[in-house]
Amino acid sequence: MDITERPRGPRLEWTVVDSDIGPLFLAATEEGLVRVEFHADPEQAAPADPLISRLGADAWRPDPGREVLLAEPIRQLRAYFAGRLRRFDLPLDWRLSAGFNRLVLRELASSVPYGSVVGYGELAARVGQPGAAQAVGAAMGSNPLPVVVPCHRVVENDGGIGGFGGGVETKRALLALEGVLPQPLF
The missing domain is CATH 1.10.10.10 (Winged helix-like DNA-binding domain superfamily/Winged helix DNA-binding domain)
Structure with a gap:
């Protein structure tokens, strides 16, 4: 590695999605879903800031419909709220709990x-x-x-x-x- 390159931290993808209980902030790393937060403001990036600091992550918010790490959590949450899913089957990143x-x-x-x-x-x-x-x-x-x-x-x-x-x-x-x-x- 070139010493002028900054080491990259874990990737953190985040977005805000609508749900039957209001907007949810979602974040995922390559390990899995790491955060779900209620009452999210779709226009504000602030919920991602503490995660970026805590995980030392490189974060990005994809355009809607272009999620990579969050595609399956979004699909399963929509199915849950539609009454079609009774058990989530997702990889979870447990780093925020110990x-x-x-x-x-x-x-x-x-x-x-x-x-x-x-x-x-x-x-x-x-x-x-x-x-x-x-x-x-x-x-x-x-x-x-x-x-x-x-x-x-x-x-x-x-x-x-x-x-x-x-x-x-x-x-x-x-x-x-x-x-x-x-x-x-x-």
Whole structure:
């Protein structure tokens, strides 16, 4: 390599797509989908800035329809919101999650299927930490891949809906889409 060339970091492709729950910011590396973010501003590049810094990535936003790394995540998200997809089958880049949070999120992704819910305490028990319901809540709040890693399926043990990073109404809409809750009247 010529010493005047700058070493390139990982490639990061990002875009904003419309969905039934509002615009979603999506980002992917060559390893897989790395970020999903609610309530994205389609005109602003700001959501990519922290990822670029954190991953040391070379980032680009392709023209709509010309996505390379994001083509399959976009296709699967559209199928999910159309009611045709019940399980995401995507490579995921887990670099934005570590330790207990990653353990909990991986357990959630592998063991709580479409149309079902799990309590915070039950999920804590599944990862061998039966008293860690609050820590599971924190893991849900740190989820870098909501919808795809379905933190909306985690509810309070007493039957309450619980919190959600995308807002409780977004959580209700996702649970209604999956048939867990009735569709809202308005």
